[in-house]
């Protein structure tokens with residue numbers, strides 16, 4: 362289990378205020394909230410890119426006290442996808458993660474369906490394919506938890522669903538936390554949702570219990586949730 366209660370300030374500016382997070386294996390936790398709510402900062406604190414105040418424990422081990430190399434065995438971060446800068450091959454790129462063995466690279470690339478394309482340059486991949494390579498690199502590391510920052514933001518609906526299905530499979534083995542902007546993906550795939558606004562947790566619970574009122578106050582919109590074929594879907598509308 363990943364359990365955290367953290368605060369963080371950029372200089373004088375407090376951007377996470379005693380935010381509590383719990384994520385268990387077998388559950389996909391989505392972190393949602395408006396731009397600037399602190400979602401990326403929260404992931405960066407958990408993974409040790411930023412140094413928060415408070416505690417963050419994974420299976421009882423205090424992450425904030427581990428050195429970065431040690432922490433990488435526990436938790437991996439998949440950043441918001443930006444296009445690759447250097448023309449490594451797919452295989453080389455995945456190998457660049459920490460604690461990687463050749464066997465784990467192959468397994469991870471097979472899992473995302475890119476092993477056959479391992480000799481291609483990452484610079485020649487589409488945004489969606491590169492996102493899958495980033496996920497493969499995290500998988501190859503073999504850590505207990507993977508935190509993903511907007512893993513579907515550049516993807517078409519087909520690739521977005523592929524990534525969400527992959528996360529859905531992985532959640533049985535690893536703790537998976539994903540920042541999602543697409544609220545319908547969060548409603549369909551997340552087991553639990555953590556809603557952040559202005560650096561504070563405003564709601565947390567099972568996604569099936571997320572009410573439109575929470576979305577309305579968090580995002581300042583009108584929201585309805587309808588059910589289609591057993592799935593809850595958000596229908597947003599502007600106020601006024």
Ligand SMILES: Nc1ncnc2c1ncn2[C@@H]1O[C@H](COP(=O)(O)OP(=O)(O)OP(=O)(O)O)[C@@H](O)[C@H]1O
Pocket residue numbers: 371376394395396397398399400401402403
């Ligand atoms: N390096 C930085 N220095 C100073 N302030 C920062 C820095 N990075 C982020 N912030 C501020 O911290 C707040 C939270 O930013 P963060 O990126 O965590 O939000 P977010 O919820 O991930 O937003 P988005 O949905 O737009 O990606 C914002 O107000 C942002 O301006």
